[in-house]
Amino acid sequence: RKEVEQDPGPFNVPEGATVAFNCTYSNSASQSFFWYRQDCRKEPKLLMSVYSSGNEDGRFTAQLNRASQYISLLIRDSKLSDSATYLCVVNLWRGTSYGKLTFGQGTILTVHP
């Protein structure tokens, strides 16, 4: 079983659509969770951290279900600029000052006019 599993897509949606990505992780000791975004031939960049209570940043909403080991990302009112690969990331942190991140393979999103 993969440590972090995502539907690779691709998701092709029109502008203005709402799209949801799901992710599951296998290690119940994982401590923190993130969504990173990676544009084509670019480096990953943090989109948002995911907290137990769920959190929202503009058009983006992230949810975490620790019992089910499940993370989600919802994008509302999709823009052309949202086209990218979305990486689900978990941190098997053990009280250190550095992270130990495990990445999913990414979900490809294409938003078309």
Place this chain on the structure above:
Amino acid sequence: ETGVTQTPRHLVMGMTNKKSLKCEQHLGHNAMYWYKQSAKKPLELMFVYSLEERVENNSVPSRFSPECPNSSHLFLHLHTLQPEDSALYLCASSPQSGVTPYNEQFFGPGTRLTVL
């Protein structure tokens, strides 16, 4: 523009060559990382340095040799690589702003390596 730079951006080498990848961070961070991103595979953590000491090594073959001379610089020395080592090699850094699992990692643009 991130505060993490990598050179070279592209590298083609033969299996008998020796080369080095360089990473420099200008963010005052204390931890630095090497990742490998192969086609159709997730990013894989290779090495972690915290305060210039290697603290994680994910069973990477010895043909990859990291070096961290100070908290701003990180190298990956390469020798006798195999074609399957062709990938994007990404450097990252993170701050030591408290003991928290939510420290963000900032990535450099990567070195795209091709081994012939």
